[in-house]
Amino acid sequence: MATTRLYLFDIDCTLLWTKGAGRVAMGHAIQDILGFSPAIEDLKFGGKTDWLLLQEILSPHGYTDEDVARIMPEYDRAMGKHLARIICDFDVEPCPSAHEVVAQLRERDDALLALVTGNVRSGAPVKLRAAGFDPAHFAVGAYGSEAMNRDALPPLALARAVEHYRQNIQPQQVIVIGDTPADVQCARALGAVAVAVRTGYCKPGELEASRPDFLLDDLTQFAQVLANLGA
Ligand SMILES: [Mg+2]
Structure with missing residues (x-):
């Protein structure tokens, strides 16, 4: 049986741009x-x-x-x-291939989707809808209104996913996808896989220095992650 994996998506500059x-x-x-x-x-x-x-x-x-x-x-x-x-x-826009990646993961029996975002809980669905995502496709999440330190959010999202999906998911089965070193760091804090995308505003070299497991130009390259994980 395929290993179930939990994909924790950041929102801003990972799934979408709100342009301010x-x-x-x-x-x-x-x-x-x-x-x-x-x-x-x-x-x-x-x-x-x-x-x-x-x-x-x-x-x-x-x-x-x-x-x-x-x-x-x-x-x-x-x-x-x-x-x-x-x-x-505002001209809110999805990031390249963000819709496609979410749709592909939703079709898989071995993939669970959730959010880890710095947004407050009430703001996240507003941004998602504005970029054409259905917030219900991310059944659980952890939000920037729940902790000051981003490192506290992936464990919260994982605990909620375990409860919601009634599946035993270990940290190494979790993939955190984000656009900043803080996203990589919060993946590390959990012991999860860190995927960084260059669709944010990081300075050249900043994401490399944070040493993500995967560094993608954008989500168009997400298939590389799945292939490397053997998913
Ligand atoms: Mg972000």
Whole structure:
């Protein structure tokens, strides 16, 4: 019998590009719940959880880590609301072959799909729908509103997948797919296979230095991963 594998997909710059919708929604959400607009134009988003971003944004304004944890549920709701409101103004696009790879994996009996994303829980389905994905195709996920450190997310997603699919899945049967060194690192933290795609905004050499198991130009090359895994 084929080995069952759990594929954990990052969203931004791995499955899709939102072309700045997340940043704009974040500004509205912070304004909404805290009543001011901090400068976030130059903030580097790639690979970070929304929790970590919020900490970076708010700590210069005197907010403690505990404050950020306390406002996270409210921030999650506000992000979902504002993303849904503004996303139609952005030219959201799926990354090359992202739809095809998701469809191919869904057809396989030995593949389970889930999300590991820095997005808050309410924001992830908004972005997926805008790029033509059905959020229901990712039965479980772990989100950037659940932990500051991305390394905490793959174990959460794995535990949820084990429960949802009622299958015993070991970390070495997990494949984390993302576009930043933080995605590679969170795969390593679990003991999972790390697949990096060059569809994000990493500097030249940055992804190589993070030493993923597979480094792809984009998901068009995903068949290489399946072939190498013997899947
Ligand atoms: Mg990403």
